[in-house]
Amino acid sequence: MIVYGSRWCGITMMMRRYLDRAGVPYRFVDWDAYPEVRSQLEWAAGGRLASPTLKVGGQVLVQPSTRELALALGRSGYR
Numbered sequence: 001m002i003v004y005g006s007r008w009c010g011i012t013m014m015m016r017r018y019l020d021r022a023g024v025p026y027r028f029v030d031w032d033a034y035p036e037v038r039s040q041l042e043w044a045a046g047g048r049l050a051s052p053t054l055k056v057g058g059q060v061l062v063q064p065s066t067r068e069l070a071l072a073l074g075r076s077g078y079r
Contacts (some may be wrong), residue, residue, distance in 0.1 A: 001026040001078070004041055005052035011063060012052040018066055024078050 002024050003019070005012030019026050030065075031037045042049045044060045054061045054069065057076030061068060 001073075001076075002029060002055040003027070003052055004029045004031055004037060004054070006030060006032050015027040015052050015054065015064075015066075018069065022073075024073060070072065 001019075001024060003012065003016060003046060005028075007030050008066040008068075013056055016026075027073060031041075041053050041060070043054050044055075045053060048062050050063045052063065054064060054072075056069070056078075059072050059076070061072055064072070
């Protein structure tokens with residue numbers, strides 16, 4: 001599980017808190033510090049890129065709601 005985004009982004013902070021509270025392990029990649037990641041994610045997300053973008057199992061989620069994230073976590077066996 002990887003969370004991509006900016007440290008200053010409120011939605012990214014909200015997603016990270018959600019994962020922390022749920023006890024889901026993840027790696028955070030700040031794309032301001034690693035700008036080369038953006039082009040890779042843009043390709044994986046079909047051209048749409050926004051903060052946060054998450055990789056859950058084989059899925060790429062762009063600015064998911066907490067409900068969408070919970071469903072993706074369940075499909076990937078995290079819950």
